[in-house]
Amino acid sequence: MKHARIAWAGAVHDAVEVDGQLELRTPALKGRRVDFDEVVWLPPLAPNPPTRPRTVIALGLNYADHAKELAFKAPDEPLAFLKGEASLTGHNGFTVRPAGVQHMHYECELAVVIGRTAKRVKRADALDFVAGYTVANDYAIRDYLENWYRPNLRVKNRDTCTPLGPWRVDAADVPDPMNLALQTTVNGKVTQQGSTRDMIFDVPTLIEYFSAFMTLQPGDLILTGTPDGVVDCQPGDVIVTSIEGIGDLVNTITSSEPA
Amino acid sequence: MNIHWMPEGTVYGTLLNFQREHARWAPRMSEAPYKAPPQAPVLYIKTANTFTAAGHSIALPAGQPVAVAATLGLVMGDTGVAGAVLFNDVAIVHESYYRPPVKFQCVDGFLGIGPECVPLQRLGGLDGLAGLQLELRINGVHRQTTALAELVRDAATLLADVNEFMTLRCGDVLMLGSDCLPDGSRPLVHAGDTVEISATGFKPAVHRFEPEVIA
Numbered sequence: 001m002k003h004a005r006i007a008w009a010g011a012v013h014d015a016v017e018v019d020g021q022l023e024l025r026t027p028a029l030k031g032r033r034v035d036f037d038e039v040v041w042l043p044p045l046a047p048n049p050p051t052r053p054r055t056v057i058a059l060g061l062n063y064a065d066h067a068k069e070l071a072f073k074a075p076d077e078p079l080a081f082l083k084g085e086a087s088l089t090g091h092n093g094f095t096v097r098p099a100g101v102q103h104m105h106y107e108c109e110l111a112v113v114i115g116r117t118a119k120r121v122k123r124a125d126a127l128d129f130v131a132g133y134t135v136a137n138d139y140a141i142r143d144y145l146e147n148w149y150r151p152n153l154r155v156k157n158r159d160t161c162t163p164l165g166p167w168r169v170d171a172a173d174v175p176d177p178m179n180l181a182l183q184t185t186v187n188g189k190v191t192q193q194g195s196t197r198d199m200i201f202d203v204p205t206l207i208e209y210f211s212a213f214m215t216l217q218p219g220d221l222i223l224t225g226t227p228d229g230v231v232d233c234q235p236g237d238v239i240v241t242s243i244e245g246i247g248d249l250v251n252t253i254t255s256s257e258p259a
Numbered sequence: 260m261n262i263h264w265m266p267e268g269t270v271y272g273t274l275l276n277f278q279r280e281h282a283r284w285a286p287r288m289s290e291a292p293y294k295a296p297p298q299a300p301v302l303y304i305k306t307a308n309t310f311t312a313a314g315h316s317i318a319l320p321a322g323q324p325v326a327v328a329a330t331l332g333l334v335m336g337d338t339g340v341a342g343a344v345l346f347n348d349v350a351i352v353h354e355s356y357y358r359p360p361v362k363f364q365c366v367d368g369f370l371g372i373g374p375e376c377v378p379l380q381r382l383g384g385l386d387g388l389a390g391l392q393l394e395l396r397i398n399g400v401h402r403q404t405t406a407l408a409e410l411v412r413d414a415a416t417l418l419a420d421v422n423e424f425m426t427l428r429c430g431d432v433l434m435l436g437s438d439c440l441p442d443g444s445r446p447l448v449h450a451g452d453t454v455e456i457s458a459t460g461f462k463p464a465v466h467r468f469e470p471e472v473i474a
Binding site for chain 1: 265266267268269270271274275292293294295297298299301302303304306307308309310320356357358359360361362365366367424425426427428430431473
């Protein structure tokens with residue numbers, strides 16, 4: 001099943017995809033169907049409890065070809081960084097390109113949504129702890145890279161710079177998460193293609209690695225890195241990051257100045 | 260108040276924000292792999308699994324040196340900083356600041372949280388924070404005094420420089436950073452130690468360290 005979280009008719013709703021429409025789960029409106037273009041899409045995640053801010057882990061250099069592209073040797077352990085929830089935005093949203101920067105690029109990534117408390121999970125059991133998968137676009141603004149806790153938060157933790165969605169697809173509907181095609185288009189032209197089978201550290205390995213020292217909770221995210229093929233994006237560009245069977249996440253670049 | 264304060268948003272830490280540690284690092288800042296001194300604030304995130312409420316114990320993983328650090332966190336409200344909280348920012352000792360410190364900083368329990376959020380106006384506003392001194396004691400023995408007058412970026416400057424690229428939301432916390440000892444290290448803790456962090460106007464943050472028990 002494909003789950004969404006949307007704003008529609010004055011309220012936020014959980015919904016599921018049925019026959020090319022969104023079917024609301026809100027009790028008072030349960031069963032009502034609305035079209036995709038009638039709603040505002042939010043990141044497809046339930047809100048966290050008030051004193052448990054969501055953990056958002058992201059991976060750098062987790063595809064052999066992207067590591068090569070960026071002129072680094074592939075890491076011998078996962079290169080992880082963290083993001084705040086405030087950087088997330090939904091499908092069909094806008095992402096701000098700051099004035100004066102030279103290189104801002106998308107990163108199409110399979111995002112893992114944790115489904116139950118994961119502490120010292122073994123690789124063989126790891127997928128049992130996954131609730132589902134979604135698509136993340138983990139934008140980077142390379143002008144701001146500094147070699148201090150790199151990639152630093154000014155590059156990777158900016159408001160609007162982590163679109164997520166449109167769907168959270170149940171893990172049961174993704175029998176092999178390690179064999180999914182990824183693709184990004186910029187204004188309809190294919191610029192990035194890859195497969196999750198080329199990850200250096202696959203999803204089970206990542207869950208084992210992180211849960212060895214940090215307990216993951218339902219709703220926590222792991223963004224698993226991006227393959228080769230990142231290019232600069234300008235205001236007005238429409239970026240579609242797609243993962244086979246998971247979804248097509250649409251985002252438009254906008255400038256930081258009001259139009 | 261009958262329960263201890265806990266963060267409701269993302270907790271950010273700040274590296275190299277004390278003059279002494281910054282000065283110790285300065286000669287190396289232009290060498291590989293850093294190649295240049297940091298321009299923007301160097302931040303890291305303490306994830307929710309690190310939160311340890313006041314009075315609770317923190318498990319020490321075996322085999323790696325663990326350091327404690329006294330810091331003050333600014334707690335964001337609806338309209339700017341609402342208050343401040345003492346924190347014990349625990350980390351596995353790491354010599355390199357090149358890669359994000361997730362496996363050193365985000366170990367379960369590795370953020371000891373003070374018992375209360377003190378309203379900013381009671382502390383004399385952001386400018387009043389510069390008069391605070393944080394005291395760190397291990398088993399009752401004084402180990403470090405940290406004067407917030409010695410920040411590289413004071414609270415107002417740090418907030419402005421962080422907000423330039425990301426919005427701190429209501430409930431988010433920005434820790435101002437921690438100082439090193441004169442030799443560049445931070446106080447180490449061992450199983451059985453009790454660490455107390457205190458400052459005038461705050462109830463102390465007390466946490467006991469216990470050996471990790473692997474089920």
